[in-house]
Amino acid sequence: MFQIHVAPSGDDSGPGSIDRPFATLERARSAARDAAGAAVVRLRGGTHALTGPFELTEADSGTVYEAYGYGTPDQEEVVISGGRTITGWREEDGVWLAEVGDLETRQLYVDGRRAARAGIDDPPGLTPSATGYVTDSLDWRNPADVEFVHRGVYPWTEARLGVAGVSREGDSTVITMAQPAFGWAAELYNSTWGGTTSSGPGVPTRIENDRGFLREPGTFVLDRSRPGRHVLLYLPRPGEDPERTRVVAPVLETLLSVAGAREVAFRGLVFADATWLRPSRPEGFVHYHGSGYYEGGGVDVADLGEGSSVTFPTASVTIPACVTFEDTTGAVIEGCRFTRLGASGLGVSGGDGLAVRGCDFDTLSAGAVVVSGSRETVIEDNRVRGIGLEYSGSPGISVTGTHGCVVAHNEIADVPHCGIVAGPGEGTRILRNLTVDTMQVLADGGGVYLAGVQGDSHDNGAVVRGNVIKDTRTAYNFGLYTDYGASWVTVEENVVMRADNTAVLHVGPPLENVIYRGNFWDADPVGHEEPPSGVTYEGNVTLKDEHELNAATAGIQSQAGLRRPNP
Known part of the structure; x- marks a missing residue:
C-alpha cells in the first residue's frame, strides 16, 4: 500500500x-x-x-x-476533534467568563472531563398554561436560553423544550415556551393510566442553562442573550486554574x-x-422512545388494555450520529x-x-x-x-430494518435505558453480550429489547442466545424484553439476574412465533404460568439463589462479553 x-x-x-x-x-x-x-x-x-x-x-x-x-x-x-479550545477567561465572583463570539454548543469538557450544564431539579411553583407556564416569581438572567427537561412524561420519555420569553402580568410571571416544540409536545403526550388522564408535557423535572443556576462546581452556562457576543460561564472545581486548565467546547x-x-x-x-444543536432551537427535542423524537406529522393512539392508552407518533426522526x-x-x-x-x-x-x-x-x-x-x-x-x-x-446499540445483522460479544454498562435494541428486521443475531446496570434513568425497557416482526420463519428470524443480563435498574423493566408484536424470535440459553422482571410473555400487540427455551433466571417471567398461544415456553430454569444460578450458568457467563483483554 x-x-x-x-x-x-x-x-x-x-x-x-x-x-x-x-x-x-x-x-x-x-x-x-x-x-x-x-x-x-x-x-x-x-x-x-x-x-x-x-x-x-x-x-x-x-x-x-x-x-x-x-x-x-x-x-x-x-x-480527531471537532472542538474549540476556550481561552481568554476572566474571573467574576468565583465564576470564569469567556467571550466566545457566536459560539453555539451544548457541551463543555474541562481537562477531558464532561462539565454538566447548570440547572435546578424539581423547580417549584410552575402552573401549566396553553402556551407555557405561570409562576409567582422568577429570577432568570437570560430567559431565552433556558431549557426545560421533562423526564417521565411517559415512563420511557424525556423531552427538552426551550423557553421563548417571559413577561409580567399583574402579580404573575408568564413563561412562554418556544414553538413548535411546545405545541408538538401537547400533541404527542396524552395518556390514560389507571383511570388518570394527562395531557401535554406537564411541569418540568429540571430547568437548565441560566446564570442563576451556577451553584455546583464543575457546571457551565452558555449565555446567548447578545447575538454574536455569547458568553461562556463556568463554575470551577477546587484546584482548577484558568491559566492551566484546558477547556474545550464542541463546535x-x-x-x-x-x-x-x-x-x-x-x-x-x-x-x-x-x-x-437542534435541541437548542425552537423545535426542541420532543422525545418518544429510544433514539426517536417527534417533529410533527401526526399521532395515533395505542390501546394498552384495561382502559389505558398512550398517544404515539405516526413517524419519528432518529437522533443523528457524529460519525456516519x-x-x-x-x-x-x-x-x-x-x-x-x-x-x-x-x-x-x-x-x-x-x-x-x-x-x-x-x-x-x-x-x-x-x-x-x-x-x-x-x-x-x-x-x-x-x-x-x-x-x-x-440505547447502547440499536439496529432496525437490517438484514443479517450480528451483535455479539459486546459489553454494555452504565446506560440510562436499554442496552441492546432490535426493531423490525430480518435475521438479527444477538449473541453472547453482557449488559450490566442498564435502565438507570427511564423505565419500560431491558438489557436486551426486541420489537416488531423479525422475519417470516425461524430460519430467518431473530436469535437471542447466550447473553448475560445483570442489574436492570428501574422499578418498571424486563431484563430480556420481547415487546410490541415481536414475531419469529428464538430466545435461548440466556441468563437474567437482578431485574425488576426477568421477561414478559403477554404484551400488546401479542407475541407470535416466539420461543423461550433453556434460559436461566432468578425469577419467573411475567405470564409464564399461562403462556399466550404465540409463545413456546420450554426448558427454562428459575434459580432464586444467586450462588446456585451462577454455578449453573458459569459456562454461559464465561463466554459472554468482550473477547479482548480489558486495558
Missing part, C-alpha cells in the same frame, strides 16, 4: 512522508486519491482539529486511516461522513468533541474510541458488510451505535459505557 503520513505539526506543502508529514486530513485525502493503488494514511499522535466535517466518497474506496503504530506497543494516541456536529465508499477502514483513532457511514460496502471501524460527543457516536445507514470491532464508546449524549437498513453488519467486541448523558432514552 502507498503510505501517507499526517501530523498536527505537519505541512501540507510537504510530500506527506514520515519525515515531512502533511498537516491536514484533507491534504492526505487528496494524496490518497492520486495514488496509483490503495493507500494507507498514518496519523501521528496528537489532536487533529477539524474545521469542518471530514468527508469521504466512492473516490476514497480502499483507503485505510489508522493511528501510527496501530496494533503495536508504540501505537500513538490520535484524536462541529459531524466529524466524519463516509458515503458510498468501498473497503475503507479506520483503525485506532479517537473521535471526540462534537455537538448537536451511508451506503458503504465492506467498511471496517476497528479499535477506535468514540467519546465526548453530543449526539450518537456511530451511525450506519444502508450499505453492506460493515464491521464495528473492538471499539470503545463513552461519554456520549445519546447512543453508541445506531444501524438502520443495512445488510450483514457486524458489531462485536465493543465496550459501551456512560452513554445517553443528555438523551436518556438512547
